[in-house]
Amino acid sequence: MTVWADHDGGALAAPPSFGLSVRSLGNGALWLAAFLSGFVIEEPAPYELYMVMLTVIWLACGLKLRREFAPLIILMMVFIAGGLGSTPFARNFGDAFMYMAVSGFLGLTAIFYAAILAETPERSRIIEHGYIVGAVIVALLGIAGYFHLFPGAEYFTRYDRARGTFQDPNVFGPFLVLPTLLLSQRLLLGPILRNLHVLVPLAILVLGIFLSFSRGAWGVLFASFLLLYVIHLVTEQNSARRGRLVLIGLAGVFLTAMLLAVALSIDTVADMFAQRARLVQEYDGGRIGRFARYALGFQMVMEHPLGLGPLEFNKYFHEDEHNVYLKGFTTYGWIGGLAYILLAIWTVAAFLPLVFKSRPWTPFVRAVFSVFIAHLILSVIIDTDHWRHMYMLYGLAWGLIAADKLERRGVWRIGSAPSPTR
Numbered sequence: 001m002t003v004w005a006d007h008d009g010g011a012l013a014a015p016p017s018f019g020l021s022v023r024s025l026g027n028g029a030l031w032l033a034a035f036l037s038g039f040v041i042e043e044p045a046p047y048e049l050y051m052v053m054l055t056v057i058w059l060a061c062g063l064k065l066r067r068e069f070a071p072l073i074i075l076m077m078v079f080i081a082g083g084l085g086s087t088p089f090a091r092n093f094g095d096a097f098m099y100m101a102v103s104g105f106l107g108l109t110a111i112f113y114a115a116i117l118a119e120t121p122e123r124s125r126i127i128e129h130g131y132i133v134g135a136v137i138v139a140l141l142g143i144a145g146y147f148h149l150f151p152g153a154e155y156f157t158r159y160d161r162a163r164g165t166f167q168d169p170n171v172f173g174p175f176l177v178l179p180t181l182l183l184s185q186r187l188l189l190g191p192i193l194r195n196l197h198v199l200v201p202l203a204i205l206v207l208g209i210f211l212s213f214s215r216g217a218w219g220v221l222f223a224s225f226l227l228l229y230v231i232h233l234v235t236e237q238n239s240a241r242r243g244r245l246v247l248i249g250l251a252g253v254f255l256t257a258m259l260l261a262v263a264l265s266i267d268t269v270a271d272m273f274a275q276r277a278r279l280v281q282e283y284d285g286g287r288i289g290r291f292a293r294y295a296l297g298f299q300m301v302m303e304h305p306l307g308l309g310p311l312e313f314n315k316y317f318h319e320d321e322h323n324v325y326l327k328g329f330t331t332y333g334w335i336g337g338l339a340y341i342l343l344a345i346w347t348v349a350a351f352l353p354l355v356f357k358s359r360p361w362t363p364f365v366r367a368v369f370s371v372f373i374a375h376l377i378l379s380v381i382i383d384t385d386h387w388r389h390m391y392m393l394y395g396l397a398w399g400l401i402a403a404d405k406l407e408r409r410g411v412w413r414i415g416s417a418p419s420p421t422r
Helices: 022-036 046-060 067-089 093-119 121-146 169-175 177-189 193-211 215-235 239-264 267-276 290-303 313-317 324-356 362-378 388-408
Strands: 011-013
Touching: 022 046, 022 121, 046 093, 067 093, 067 324, 067 388, 093 121, 093 388, 121 169, 121 177, 121 193, 121 362, 121 388, 169 177, 169 193, 169 215, 177 193, 177 215, 177 239, 177 362, 193 215, 193 239, 215 239, 215 324, 215 362, 239 267, 290 313, 290 324, 313 324, 324 362, 324 388, 362 388
Parallel strands: none
Antiparallel strands: none
16 A cells, blocks of 8 residues: 655555546545636636536535534625625626625635535645645746746736736735745755755745745745744754754755845846835835825725725725725725634634644644735735635635544544545
8 A cells, every 4th residue: 555655754644546436536626626726817717617616516515514614604704795785885886796706706715625624634735736736837937927938928927027827926926835835844844855856846936936026925935934944943842853954944044045146147137126125115105105095094994884895995096905904894894804804813813723733734734824824914015805825725724723623522533534525
């Protein structure tokens, strides 16, 4: 029997067979969902159409909505209901209704991922592999577009920045962070010589994030990796392994500096970096710049308890909110805005204890937790409302939270989890 190795090189479980069994088809369908999550350059995206079909099929086959992730279901429903209550105030009802339909769909995907992992947390390996493969392809397209490596490659850029298969470089960059951490973690935890093969995809992902020239993506990568690194240092009990982590961290800093120096030796890259590295851009400051709109927006919210309506904020200020917490109130009303903030806080509080537990999927937990925290911070300055991978992070978090609760209740035990299908 073939053994499936975890990040530490230990035996985890038997890998999914690739026959025509129902289990194999289910695992393959889940892998494809994670793979397609990065292909959203046009709407409706293949990911959206596929996820609608996949969710319906899995629910019809008996996928359970468990009480262990009820907070996700309830608060997501309240959030969407607040947006629907705000929709009649929109000047263009059709566009507003479509916006809320997308919100509802994304909420459904979060619940789907939660249900999938709650039942069988080992599925995190399938999601991880599909996400990494898709992200590497997306990054390659963004890199090819930036350097014009083939005719028409500029389609994968915007504003002279890599965007891959996304509409915006500011979404493309953060999307690549989770697979970057998952690959980096293999170097942190496993034998380096046995994991040298991850250096190529890791370099592709890091270069893609850099060429997005998204300050938010750079910040998410730095913050999430730093948090992940600190978690491993704090939780590592073996002094030799802790010393190894320190040496790897120092080597990583040196290698990053070397790669940055090489990249900045290219004039076009250096010019764009100098422009994007400024902490405050022209559109951030000013009388009605990004930061001024925050204060003005919250003042308007006080006068509109049901919200302004979807897609209405930019009709007042000619720009969007660029703050998901503000948008929660302007688009989803007081009820929706409070529901989203409560969901974010509840997720962090329930997810944090899992970081310090020893499970076969703990490395995945720590990577998702670190990226999720960084995205919550990023959401203060960027609108992450319709980011597909943000809803995936919520679903993954609550699926793992629910799996931990089920294990503690004795519904199933590690090593004897339910099969992926019934």
